[in-house]
Amino acid sequence: MLVLLLTAVLALVGLVQGYRSQPAGPAAAAAPAPRRTEIASLQRLTQIIQRGQTSAEIYRILLESAVQTVGADAAWLDITSGHAEADAPAAGALYHRLTPEQASQLRPYLLSHSQLNSETISNELPDGPVFTVSGAPIRSMAALPLRGIQHHYGTLFLLKQSSMGFDREDLGILQTFTSQAVLSIENLQLAATSLENQRTQEELKIASQVQESLIPKNLPTDNWFEISSHSLAAKEVGGDFYDFLHLPGRRLAVLIGDVSGKGVTAAFHMAQMKGIFHALMQENPLAKSERDKFPVPSKFMAQANAALTHCLEKSSFITSTLYIIDYEQGGFMFARAGHCHTLYYHAMREEVFYFDSTGLGLGIIRNDGYEKHIKNQFYDYSPGDVMIIYTDGIVEARGEGNTEYGEARLKAQLEASYYLEAEEIKEHILRDLNDFTRGYPIHDDQTLLVIKFKAAQPAP
């Protein structure tokens, strides 16, 4: 931002110096010694930029400087809405010694005699009430468009009572003014756009920092399972999260989820889910039985849904699955709230399948009715079983012909790698996913957790 302004200022200084030292345009060529007032006016225009002011002010200074320099009796500046800057008049005009009514009477005539895209002088205006301003007849007119590279910013009209009021020299000076003003306005807009982009970039940076800080740095370790994780954040989407929590009695809670939406908002809701997870997974000292000390997954989802009701935007929702794995019982319990189906390898049956369970995403029903839509599922595991937990960024990843990676291909990868260690299974799946998506952009976050249950080991 600072660099940009500095560049603009240097460019302007260069322009002023250029105007002083060498001929620039027809006016300078015709005038061997530049006039003091012109330089003073030009310097004023330049100073506006240095003070970082608004385009409305640039227009005002342009009109004043032009009137002063050529000694116009009346003038006005039509501003078109060729730009999108909040502080500028959307479409308006500035008047100098004439009323808007007078200007609107003159405008059709002058426009018909000038070309919108080039400077025009008319030194022999006809007689008539239209050409009378403040009781005196107007004889000469100069019209100058404010042209940028892509936009037309308006037209400057200058009027004189004398005939032959404007010469080529005047036109040259005025051209320098208008191009200076356009340059200033475009620089302001450039600065505004750059600031906006910078803000967006900054926001995305914060979002990815938040996301990064929410992903657990250390995976839980124990002798009864292996766990391996992968997470890849898409450039702008963001919204995947996962977390672990050791519970008493050799139990482990595993949470995975995906917040719809992107950027800072998604990161914020991820942080909320993490907070909800840690808050709800606290031992309840008032619980009557051991079983009630921690919420079962379906209860957790119902409570999370209630907590999210008031802070999630209407069109946002969160999908999530919570697993509570109980090593002593050799089983796990889970509730799926609209999240991707869990992929599982059953070692004794030598079979790979998806758990078929129903369950509604969070934030969709925002009343007590949610509890009817979420269920617990129980499963006993055996050593050698493998559980694949992931987000839709994996199965919806796009490859050749815009096809999706899909559940079937993911299942085939586990069928080919279930006997490996958790880390190697993960690598196997990611290699295949990379082969599939090679050369195609990643649109959504990708998260993959592989849990492999191991044979019982004596506790140390």
Added chain:
Amino acid sequence: MKVTAQPSADVLTLQLDGELDASSAILLDTELAKPDILNYRKVLVDCAKLTYISSAGLGVFISHLQRFQDANVKLVFYNMQEKVFNVFEILGLDALMTIVPTEAEATAA
């Protein structure tokens, strides 16, 4: 993505054509947010040409669900491709929304 609205006496049929993602979701939201849509008895959504729906697309339907229910306007989806139906099903929306195979069933629903 193209959204075509076909009004009849008391039923509005919306035909979705293409991929419903974050950018096209705005188009659909504009259509569903119109106040006079609540004057219909039923809004039928023809998904025959809907090839993909993202979470932003689902979000549009979700955000209007309660409003439609409160106004007693029935929202019925039909002709849904299997891939798109899976997305509704995984999220659990098939239990909240009426999704039927054919236009005849949608009209009768």
